[in-house]
Amino acid sequence: MPDALTAPGWTHVYSGKVRDLYAHAGHLTLMLVVASDRVSAFDHVLEPGIPGKGALLTRLTHWWFERLAVPNHLAVGDDLPAVAAELADRAMLVRRLxxxxxxxxxxxxxxxxxxxxxxxxxxxxxxxxxxxxxxxxxxxxxxxxxxxxxxxxxxxxxxxxxxxxxxxxxxxxxxxxxxxxxxxxxxxxxxxxxxxxxxxxxxxxxxxxxxxxxxxxxxxxxxxxxxxxxxxxxxxxxxxxxxxxxxxxxxxxxxxxxxxxxxxxxxxxxxxxxxxxxxxxxxxxxxx
Structure with a gap:
């Protein structure tokens, strides 16, 4: 599995085939989910990745969440930890479930x-x-x-x-x-x-x-x-x-x-x- 991305202020806890998961010591009810550009098929992560894929997946997920009248895990509120600018287009700040x-x-x-x-x-x-x-x-x-x-x-x-x-x-x-x-x-x-x-x-x-x-x-x-x-x-x-x-x-x-x-x-x-x-x-x- 490729190395997870560095997310300042967050601790890496898990990597799947595409997404990396981070925890924050000051916000125990929250997680940061970062979609990478990795691509998998037949249970293998392939090389190279697909440029821009992580940002596209994240954008589409946000787009659907806005249109579906069901509870979702996106975190909202004023007292939320910052997400590094370089990760913002492919990261979701979510509530732990x-x-x-x-x-x-x-x-x-x-x-x-x-x-x-x-x-x-x-x-x-x-x-x-x-x-x-x-x-x-x-x-x-x-x-x-x-x-x-x-x-x-x-x-x-x-x-x-x-x-x-x-x-x-x-x-x-x-x-x-x-x-x-x-x-x-x-x-x-x-x-x-x-x-x-x-x-x-x-x-x-x-x-x-x-x-x-x-x-x-x-x-x-x-x-x-x-x-x-x-x-x-x-x-x-x-x-x-x-x-x-x-x-x-x-x-x-x-x-x-x-x-x-x-x-x-x-x-x-x-x-x-x-x-x-x-x-x-x-x-x-x-x-x-």
Whole structure:
């Protein structure tokens, strides 16, 4: 894992594939989340990163938080610690939450790992679907397919709703499902107004330690946590109808040039530039 960034006044406590987490001794209820330019695929952090990616992810998360009528973890108030200017465009000052161990995935279209499972068994995460669907087809209704969050470097484990009940209890599992589907519906409508389809996404939630209120956390509806497609291109059909505004270019190149043994090869400059352009295009489409 690459070294975390230096954040004056903050102590580094954790690094994930993309984000670095910091604590502040004078503000124990707060955390600083910094999105780096690192890019990952197939559970590996790749070299080089995507220039400007961290700032784009942070900007898009803030943009969505402003439009979603749900509690989120952004810290607000007058007595907040300063964030270094060089980190400001890719940092979020957030409240500490008791994070829940479930990744809340919502799928509006049949693609990716869901398509692979459907071809084999006619199901997605064990949920039966009608026969005759094709890759990229819109599902009869969005599916909530939770996953158990695995330790860093391991695959998240798809689980049933019943298993999520065992992990967090019926009331909380139901809240997670209902909140995820409601946010997905709201975000899909907003994206559609801008000519973009939200194909699928994943949310993470925690609870406020003082009130127990379910709270949306982490990055939200970014091109790292979601698939977005161009609505006009999708409607036109053809082999490129599912070109996504994310790192699929990286995945495709890596799949063609690496057998997933040993360390992955460095990304060519052309792949980095094309990927950065796709991230920027999504921002331009949604936030204009």
């Amino acid at each position: 008791d994070m829940l161990p479930i990744e809340c995935v919502v799928r509006g279209y049949l693609t990716g790992s869901g398509w692979a499972e459907y071809q084999a068994s006619g199901t997605v995460c064990g949920i039966p679907l009608p026969a005759g669907l094709h890759d990229g087809d819109r599902l009869p209704e969005p599916l909530y397919t939770p996953a158990f969050k695995a330790p860093l470097g391991e695959h998240d484990e798809n689980i049933s709703f019943e298993r999520s009940v065992e992990l967090v209890g019926l009331e909380r599992a139901t809240q997670l499902r209902d909140a995820s589907l409601a946010i997905f519906a709201a975000a899909s409508a907003i994206a559609a107004e801008r000519g973009v389809l939200l194909a699928d996404t994943k949310f993470e939630f925690g609870t406020d330690p003082a009130t127990g209120v379910l709270t949306l956390a982490d990055e939200v509806l970014t091109s790292d946590s979601s698939r977005y497609w161009d609505a006009a291109l999708y409607a036109g059909g053809g082999p490129n109808r599912m070109d996504s505004f994310d790192k699929q270019i990286v995945r495709d190149w890596l799949a063609a040039h690496w057998d997933r043994t040993g360390e992955p090869p460095a990304l060519p400059a052309e792949i980095v530039e094309r990927t950065a352009a796709r991230y920027r295009e999504l921002i331009d489409r949604l936030c204009a």
